[in-house]
Amino acid sequence: MDNREILTRFKSGALDRQQVLALLTGDTATEAPAAENPVHPPPAEGFAVVAVDCAFPGAAAGTAGFWEAALRAAPEGSEDTDAGTDAFDPAPLRIGPDEADALHPAERLLLHRVWQALEGAGYAGARLDALTGPDGEHRAVGVFTAAARPHTAALLARVLDLRGPGHNVDTGTSSYLTAVHQALRALRTGECAAALVAGGDGGTAVLLLKPLTAARAAGDRVHAVFTASAAGHPGRGTSAALRERLRRRVSATAPGLDEEGAGAAALVRAVLQLRHGVLLPGPGRERPEPWPAGPRTALAGVYEDDAPHAVVALREPPPAPPGPEEEDGPHLVLLSAPTPRHLVATAGRLADWLTSCAQAPGAGAVARELRLGRAVHDCRLAVVVHDTAELARALAAFAHGDAASAPRPVRDADLRGAAGEPLLADGLPETRDYLAALWRGRRFEQLARLWLAGADVPAGDRTGRPGPVLELPTSALLPEDGPDAPEARRDG
Numbered sequence: 001m002d003n004r005e006i007l008t009r010f011k012s013g014a015l016d017r018q019q020v021l022a023l024l025t026g027d028t029a030t031e032a033p034a035a036e037n038p039v040h041p042p043p044a045e046g047f048a049v050v051a052v053d054c055a056f057p058g059a060a061a062g063t064a065g066f067w068e069a070a071l072r073a074a075p076e077g078s079e080d081t082d083a084g085t086d087a088f089d090p091a092p093l094r095i096g097p098d099e100a101d102a103l104h105p106a107e108r109l110l111l112h113r114v115w116q117a118l119e120g121a122g123y124a125g126a127r128l129d130a131l132t133g134p135d136g137e138h139r140a141v142g143v144f145t146a147a148a149r150p151h152t153a154a155l156l157a158r159v160l161d162l163r164g165p166g167h168n169v170d171t172g173t174s175s176y177l178t179a180v181h182q183a184l185r186a187l188r189t190g191e192c193a194a195a196l197v198a199g200g201d202g203g204t205a206v207l208l209l210k211p212l213t214a215a216r217a218a219g220d221r222v223h224a225v226f227t228a229s230a231a232g233h234p235g236r237g238t239s240a241a242l243r244e245r246l247r248r249r250v251s252a253t254a255p256g257l258d259e260e261g262a263g264a265a266a267l268v269r270a271v272l273q274l275r276h277g278v279l280l281p282g283p284g285r286e287r288p289e290p291w292p293a294g295p296r297t298a299l300a301g302v303y304e305d306d307a308p309h310a311v312v313a314l315r316e317p318p319p320a321p322p323g324p325e326e327e328d329g330p331h332l333v334l335l336s337a338p339t340p341r342h343l344v345a346t347a348g349r350l351a352d353w354l355t356s357c358a359q360a361p362g363a364g365a366v367a368r369e370l371r372l373g374r375a376v377h378d379c380r381l382a383v384v385v386h387d388t389a390e391l392a393r394a395l396a397a398f399a400h401g402d403a404a405s406a407p408r409p410v411r412d413a414d415l416r417g418a419a420g421e422p423l424l425a426d427g428l429p430e431t432r433d434y435l436a437a438l439w440r441g442r443r444f445e446q447l448a449r450l451w452l453a454g455a456d457v458p459a460g461d462r463t464g465r466p467g468p469v470l471e472l473p474t475s476a477l478l479p480e481d482g483p484d485a486p487e488a489r490r491d492g
Helices: 003-012 017-025 063-072 097-102 105-120 152-160 172-188 212-218 239-250 264-276 340-356 363-373 388-399 429-440 444-453 485-491
Strands: 047-055 141-146 166-169 194-199 204-211 224-232 258-260 297-302 309-315 331-337 379-385 411-414
Touching: 047 063, 047 105, 047 212, 047 264, 063 264, 105 152, 105 194, 105 204, 141 152, 141 172, 152 166, 152 194, 166 172, 172 194, 172 204, 172 224, 172 264, 172 297, 172 309, 204 212, 204 264, 224 239, 224 264, 239 297, 239 309, 258 264, 264 297, 264 309, 331 340, 331 363, 331 388, 331 444, 340 379, 340 388, 363 388, 379 388, 379 444, 411 444, 429 444
Parallel strands: 141 166, 141 194, 258 297
Antiparallel strands: 047 204, 047 224, 194 204, 224 309, 297 309, 331 379, 379 411
16 A cells, blocks of 8 residues: 555545554554454444435335335335335436336445435535546445345446445345445445435445544534444354354444344444434334434344344434535526426425425525535526525526426526537546536636636535535426326437
8 A cells, every 4th residue: 555545545434544544654553464354344433324214114115205104113104115026217317218118126226326415415515526446536425225136336336426436245144234344344444425324124225434533624514434244154153142142243332232133223223313412212122212312323133044144233313514604696496307397397396395395494505505405407497596595596497387386586597408508528536626626716606607608616616624414305307107207208
């Protein structure tokens, strides 16, 4: 490992200060021998869950639906996710009709949930591009799929353009936790800047993991923190003995919660309980209870007889840092979508959310999140506003085709089939420097014109430190077999 790789891994959070000093000076005497360190514990602060999504039978898709069903313990009348696996919108994923038709229903569901997780966490655009590996490669995200169809990891990596290591895991009921174990190992060794874990037994769970130090520096929302993991097979020994060995490896403190047996579902339950500080109904609890005072920790494990075991240890997320003060307006808001219908639907969805939100974020924070967290598509709009109320009215007017009621002009463009971006220098450092200069100078008219002409304007946004990730409603999905399917095909 040369000095550049050492410093790159330190910057990504894969190495702590002591490890860097030891490697740079050649003093490795303080490092424990491999035999004394069988689980290779992660850096002291652990690894953050910066995105979580799921779809399990008996609950509406998404963590909100899963949490609501889990609070009731016995969900009644909730949506069965199996019934909706064919409602698939390939447009945001840039999947052609032939490939979409060839996808298995389970792959369609998984792609939707992964996309929702990434976009909800702000990792569908510029932030995703900025995740670099030890060799400087962008989008260095590992993909680890569990109990999935063959080549699913490769499918996700290709569709989402993720360039880290990938692996399909099939160890029976422990597949999901084993995939998490492998993802943590890849992060620990610096193979990738983030790791995506997707799949599951009896449902679908999606996690995006990053070193906690890197997550906090980027302003990510942290749902929970992995502190250790372990996996193994009992061989000719007993399952009970292996279970206890693995639990001792990962358990630095007595856990306050122990989720066993259900793999992906149990892990999502543990993450959400740590995030909310609420113990769900379960053995010994007939109803939800507030988490007792003190640090919140948990174990989740699968220990099936004569089969591979896996266990992970988690703790509660650290307190969220305060957000930056709202900048004075005006603010340039950029929004894009794959088709005009998607753009109209997404604008309307965002307008409704801003109008109904009890504590709506500032227009500057919304504008920045849309630039950094969303993918760039060919159908675009641009509007300059001073505050959130003005933005909500402008987006609502665009969504309803009522330009006269917009407080500010909303300009849009459909670039599908266009010859190319206007600077004819996409990706060059000089182009990004030029765009960065426009952002610093708040040259919104020039930026808006370049955006509507096809330039990747968000790529040049280097104004100050990144603010905290803002959880906006995700882009609208318009399934092929929905009520507007014929129009969707014409637009696509």
